[in-house]
Amino acid sequence: MAAPTTLPSALADAVRDESSLRRFLHGLPGVDQVGVEQRAAGLGTRSIKKASKLHAIDLAISMVDLTTLEGADTHGKVRSLAAKAKRPDPERPDVPRVAAVCVYPDMVKTAADELKGTGINVASVATAFPSGRSTMDIKLADTRFAVEQGASEVDMVIDRGAFLSGRYGQVFEEIVKIKEACGDAHLKVILETGELVTYDNVRRASWLALLAGGDFIKTSTGKVQPAATLPVTHVMLQAVRDWKNQTGELRGVKPAGGIRSTKDAIKYLVAVHEVAGPEWLDPHLFRFGASTLLNDLLMQRRTQLDGHYSGPDYVTVD
């Protein structure tokens, strides 16, 4: 097996072959379920008000991957989404831009044309999203197509079937090959934690994705319930923090699916600050995969600035 980067010796050993990879992943400390859930709930009660809240809202807006992944997507819808990404609140030019627009591969060109020169990235899901059930050739072709069309970020799904039956080597190889196919594009690895059953599996999958070279680890496709939860994000944030401690490299985390309110988003930001560290409070290292969250953030922003509650009539429809 080919290690993607130069790793410290302990980690380089882990990716030498499949059995050492298994040994490494199963040697990771188990997650204390009660502890992590309690910690997540505890941090969720922290009160963020006034100026810090406004700062958190702007930060969260700049971290949004504005997403549309529906069978009914049209080029027109992607164009309007791109317009929203550039100017989330047209009446208030001081609102920051979102981090990226996330679409299916056939929509990438439309989004890329609209977003040229704005600094907003185009992310594309690939590798037979959302199930990941296809051959390697098709997954690679899917990825290359997305990158050719202009995607600067690729969101791949792992083969959960292979992962759950213990074929870690296969999952590892897949990520490595997709990473190669990405070229310069950033790779986000979707673990689909809703299908991984235990926190221990989430921790193993996180490490597997980091070892194989994923730039981001992402919770979910948004198509499976439960999607992103705070405790799962905690476990993943611990993984990127530990990765940094061991290798010095910074990798990102992206919770996706089910984050709809500003309150939820701020809970995640608190978790990022407390679990990973302040340097992760950056759109390069933390993203929200969401479609409805942005409107709630904009409404809350208006509420903070105007001194009265706002409503959905005052923000654009998706």
Place this chain on the structure above:
Amino acid sequence: MSDRVSVAKTYKLYIGGAFPRSESGRSYPVTDSKGGFLANAAQGSRKDARDAVAAARKAFPGWSGATAYNRGQVLYRVAEVLEGRREQFITEVAASEGVPVKKAQSLVDAAIDRWVWYAGWTDKIAAVLGSSNPVAGPYFSFSTPEPTGVVAVLAPQQSSLLGLVSVIAPVIASGNTCVVITSQDRPLPAITLSEVLATSDVPGGVVNIITGRTAEIAPWLASHGDVNALDLTGAPESLRADLERSAAGTVKRVLRDKAGEDFTVTPDMSRLRAYLETKTVWHPMGV
């Protein structure tokens, strides 16, 4: 044998079909007209009002989209449940308003009748207020009344049940949903009405009832961007101008009640009409 200790109640709010405590955790004692303790009521906050508006907005498409006939049936059912709780309402109205039992009886009966009166209106509003318009052109032009949206209602401070019913029923009869701030000192009949609504067929969120200080919560509703109309009936005199001003900021419909409205008199259509928007459609003929 010892005397039985009476159970003192602490009531909660009614938001989105559920009975949550106030987000603020506060409550206040409710007294009868002579100052004797009756019960504790939740003292709602601006965040409770915000949640109530969200619940009312969520309930709006379903309720306004229901057929007028269906809304009528639901409201008749409420009247039936009201009738079943008649004794409890009489006790509460007598205690809250300090009126003799006989007078309380007639007030409760009038309230039930008022509810039935508005229930009967649901499927007649479009016929009475709508029209097909004669126009000079090859068009069929017709106007239909449509509900305004989410209405914030400041319930009358004095008339705790009849007044309350007289302000809520016309709002929901035409398909609006509402957030009601009850009479500050006489909230018990309103709390019992919320129990009636919860056990009849009214979908959760159509009526949301908040007890507490009117002067504290009303300004937040008046300025709220997702509230479409404001009924000032129970607003404190000193606040009215301010409330109207902030309601204008988000272009709300404002109902200024006639001063000292007598709720025992059978009403006209003005309260129904206040929360309706007229939609006119021009349709080409012969196409």
